[in-house]
Amino acid sequence: EADIYQTPRYLVIGTGKKITLECSQTMGHDKMYWYQQDPGMELHLIHYSYGVNSTEKGDLSSESTVSRIRTEHFPLTLESARPSHTSQYLCASSTGTGAYGYTFGSGTRLTVV
Amino acid sequence: DAKTTQPTSMDCAEGRAANLPCNHSTISGNEYVYWYRQIHSQGPQYIIHGLKNNETNEMASLIITEDRKSSTLILPHATLRDTAVYYCIVTGTASKLTFGTGTRLQVTL
Numbered sequence: 001e002a003d004i005y006q007t008p009r010y011l012v013i014g015t016g017k018k019i020t021l022e023c024s025q026t027m028g029h030d031k032m033y034w035y036q037q038d039p040g041m042e043l044h045l046i047h048y049s050y051g052v053n054s055t056e057k058g059d060l061s062s063e064s065t066v067s068r069i070r071t072e073h074f075p076l077t078l079e080s081a082r083p084s085h086t087s088q089y090l091c092a093s094s095t096g097t098g099a100y101g102y103t104f105g106s107g108t109r110l111t112v113v
Numbered sequence: 114d115a116k117t118t119q120p121t122s123m124d125c126a127e128g129r130a131a132n133l134p135c136n137h138s139t140i141s142g143n144e145y146v147y148w149y150r151q152i153h154s155q156g157p158q159y160i161i162h163g164l165k166n167n168e169t170n171e172m173a174s175l176i177i178t179e180d181r182k183s184s185t186l187i188l189p190h191a192t193l194r195d196t197a198v199y200y201c202i203v204t205g206t207a208s209k210l211t212f213g214t215g216t217r218l219q220v221t222l
Binding site: 031094105109 | 145149151154156157159202204206207208211214
């Protein structure tokens with residue numbers, strides 16, 4: 001059973017549109033993450049949060065923004081989508097007690113046309 | 114986090130043991146070795162981790178050399194469903210996991 005949920009699973013959207021990718025977890029984890037992955041390529045950390053009202057940029061620069069108003073919710077927003085944003089976005093949360101405690105969502109596959 | 118080196122790809126016949134190596138010669142004393150895998154384009158899944166002793170769980174075994182500079186993940190009886198990218202990660206923290214390129218394991222009939 002999934003304890004971390006991402007919606008939508010697939011999204012095709014036109015250039016210039018504002019989009020929000022949703023991520024929610026029911027495990028009470030303080031730490032949450034967004035990774036970006038192009039097909040067949042590495043996962044890159046783009047945002048992370050260690051708790052409510054805490055957000056940081058990851059190792060890969062991204063034009064997206066995130067917010068963390070509630071522990072269980074960590075949405076990612078693109079104000080103006082571009083074709084270069086086409087990718088898969090994976091959300092994760094962790095217990096923080098060890099690197100074994102990561103749980104990933106199923107991902108959102110975004111296509112900007 | 115210590116740098117890790119893994120082969121780009123490996124093949125394994127179904128039913129045989131899959132042995133996936135990882136070199137981490139710069140590992141420091143407080144760093145653990147973790148293994149995750151990613152099946153197709155799903156989110157990565159935790160497999161196993163260890164510090165210096167060999168570890169076994171229902172999914173796999175982890176063999177760490179005595180000097181801790183390398184390790185091997187063993188899937189004892191590989192099935193087609195084990196086809197995935199396997200990531201070896203060495204870290205002493207629980208935060209900001211970095212995945213690298215991993216080993217693409219192809220299990221064949």
